[in-house]
Amino acid sequence: MWRTSQNFPIFRFVAAILAAFTLSPFSPLYSAQNSALALAGTPADPFQKSQGKVVVLVFVRTDCPISNRYAPAIQHISAKYESKAAFWLVYPDKSESAEKIRQHEREYGYKLPALRDPHRALVKLAQARVTPEVAVFDASRRLTYHGRIDDLYQDFGRARHAPTTHELEDAIQAALNGHAPPASTPGVGCFISDLE
Amino acid sequence: MTRSPRTLAVMFGICFAIAAAAEQQDSAPARLPASAGSRVTFNRDIAPILFHSCAMCHRAGEAAPFPLLTYKDAKSHARQIAAVTQRHFMPPWLPEPGELKFAGELRLTAEQIALFQKWVEQGNDEGDPSDLPPAPRFVPGWQLGQPDQIIKADKPFVLPASGSDMYWNFIFRTPLDRTRWLKAIEIRPGDKRVVHHANILVDRGRSARRQEAQPGAGFAGMEIRVESEAFDPDSHFLFWKPGTVPQPEPDGMSLRLDKDTDLVLNIHLQPSGKQEAIQPSLGLYFTDKPATLHPVLLQLENDRRLDIPPGEKNFLVTDEFTLPIDVDLLAIYPHAHYLGKEMQALATLPNGSVKTLIHIRHWNLNWQAVYRYASPVSLPKGTTIAMRYSYDNSDENPANPNDPPRRVVGGNRSSDEMAHLWLQVLPHSLPHATIDPRMVLQESMARHAVEKNPADFGAQYNLGAMLQARGVQDEAVQHFDMAVRIRPEDATANNALGASLLAMGSIDEAIPRFSVALKTQPDNFDAHYNLANALASKDQFREAIEHYRAAILLHPDDANVEANLGAALAEAGNLPEAKFHLERALGINPNHELARENLAEVNRTLHNQHP
Helix, strand or coil, X not given: CCCCHHHCCCCCCXXXXXXXXCCECCCCCCCCCCCCEECCCCECCCCHHHCCCEEEEEECCCCCHHHHHXXXXXXXXXXXXXXXXXXXXXXXXXXXXXXXXXXXXXHHCCCCCEEECCCCHHHHHHCCCEEXXXXXXXXXXXXXXXXXXXXXXXXXXXXXXXXXXXXXXXXXXXXXXXXXXXXCCCCCCEEHHHCC | CCCCCEEEEECCCCCCCCCCCCCCCCCCCCCCCCCCCCCCEHHHHHHHHHHHHCCCCCCCCCCCCCCCCCHHHHHCCHHHHHHHHHCCCCCCCCECCCCCCECCCCCCCHHHHHHXXXXXXXXXXXXXXXXXXCCCCCCCCCCCCCCCEEEECCCCEEECCCCCCEEEEEEEECCCCCCEEEEEEEEECCCCCCEEEEEEEEEXXXXXXXXXXXXXXXXXXXXXXXXXXXXXXXXCCCEECCCCCCCCCXXXXXXXXXXXXXXXXXXXXXXXXXXEEECCEEEEEEECCCCCCCCEEEEEECHXXXXXCCCCCCEEEEEEEECCCCEEEEEEEEECCCCEEEEEEEEECCCCCEEEEEEECCCCHHHCCCEEEEEEEEECCCCEEEEEEEECCCCXXXXXXXXXXXXXXXXXXXXXXXXXEEEEXXXXXXXXXXXXXXXXXXXXXXXXXXXHCCCCHHHHHHHHHHHHHCCCHHHHHHHHHHHHHHCCCCHHHHHHHHHHHHHHCCHHHHHHHHHHHHHHCCCCHHHHHHHHHHHHHCCCHHHHHHHHHHHHHHCCCCHHHHHHHHHHHHHCCCHHHHHHHHHHHHXXXXXXXXXXXXXXXXXXXXXXXXX
């Protein structure tokens, strides 16, 4: 007699969730039509231009008060790791023109290369939700950290006097030394999904 | 003749921080109005709320970081709007709804907040263009029209790009040639995106200038103190916060501004990420009508009880004051620094009924404000006003400036804590009394403060000043003496003690007091004048003349000093110069009786000498 299927032992594999950090095995690739753009309007690949370095994408917006308040801190951290980490400002708002972005960089004292990301290619890659958030990629282009820069803001209108954690710097150092990065923590700021 | 001394008014300086305590989510189910069931649209549902409650700040040139005037504006911040309204962060309005209404309440209803949520959930529809209400109209430039006079800060203050909040004080030298009455002062604080609020103190004694490193430089500081003359307390709240249209003072409550008065503008600044130059200006609006109604600022406080251990989440501070006369309460201003959590002010009327004057569940120094009642609140004599504040000095309070938390005590620095409640009241005039009801209130306040803390210099001084003004010199001397024991070098207190001693005829005790005052403050006009009078009454005219002259150098147009200098010169036998100064006294005040009589006497004598 055939045994009915009910009598078969059913083996289930439980997908164990390991508490260790996992890296997204990802090598960014762009198709020419949806890639980020340099301010000159040409397609730009921040990774290709930053070979051998840790890459940091910083998502900002000209009219976001929280990302603007971070400008001096972003500039400071980028200068500190200049030789080892390549910083890129990423403007996801497609209505922000290259000229508006150049003026914004001048006003806030940014000395970093800027990219427009009208198709959200970098936003998706970095899993960015709000401005300001950062994404850190190690030298083999794996996303090791994404989220807030530090814990200055706890919520809208609730800023500390000074940050007590420094996720971005910790993440850069981890990527440089091959250590475990800090846990990804969402930032407080202006929702990128609100943009057209 | 003694010059009336000054009271010390520790005025509301202001602070900032960010909210305390965990936000309470509004869990009330969203109830939709008439449009329930249909889709929420920008044109019909969202635009009216934005135009009414947001656009006064969210438009070009105003405080908010982006405009909210069009569909595109709103859509590009839609989720953010839904989030900040749901958490009651926007629009900024701290008081809980209650029986008493405030003017210009900015609170959204639960229905309005739910509309924003729904709008986002349903995909941000624009809707039918015919539903869109007309865009709000705003007055460009000065909100009250072209001012009668504009004064601009001498030089800008440069706010750094980064760092924590800052407080800066600009001193405006008013360009008046005589006493004027103001129906309004409009504050244009400079770049509104970095100025969180601003506040004017009337400095009749120009006392804040001593804090400037160079004239016109301004000075830093969150809480500032000015000295003001007795019976003329700073009785008007002159406060600016984003989005407020300045309100002219009510009829009869015009603000007196004398020649030689300074206006000190205390502003709270938050760095924006780029360096900003802040150069505020003030618009003065004059009226011909002098004040006929004289409001008073009452202060409840208990800074002395503030000694908050690290980690303490609910530290309570209270104070109570019972009104000695009937008043109308016009406005209220609660104040704490970064650790403030919940604030409540209650009035228990003589009939036992209790009114909540204000209740702030989640204090946020960032959005502190003066709240004016929609209509005056009548509080009869015998009403007890109680303040009840709580503080959170744990690391759960994100505004806590210390990481890890440490012990915090009361004080004026921004790192100290405060427990203040200011009330603007209009005292009812007292029946069949010649006493100014303001004096009764001030004396009660000062006595209450002395009872709370006999070691409080300001309290002892102010009670002395009230008693001195009422002519109760012996009791005044007791309190001034206490003040001087607390601060032996203080020029103002030594001068006041000397003045009361002089009024009692204790000249030999008075003279050393003035000398101490002048040692601390060689340019103290009052002390020169009082010392000169004391010396003159001991017939030491040569020394008296010296101090009258020093006083004139400081205030060249004071008729009393000119008259007394004339009298002293006459006594010393210098009649031609006496004549010159008596004539100057009459030039300043043609009705100066003493100068007129003395001048007649001098002229008679001169005529007899050289007929």
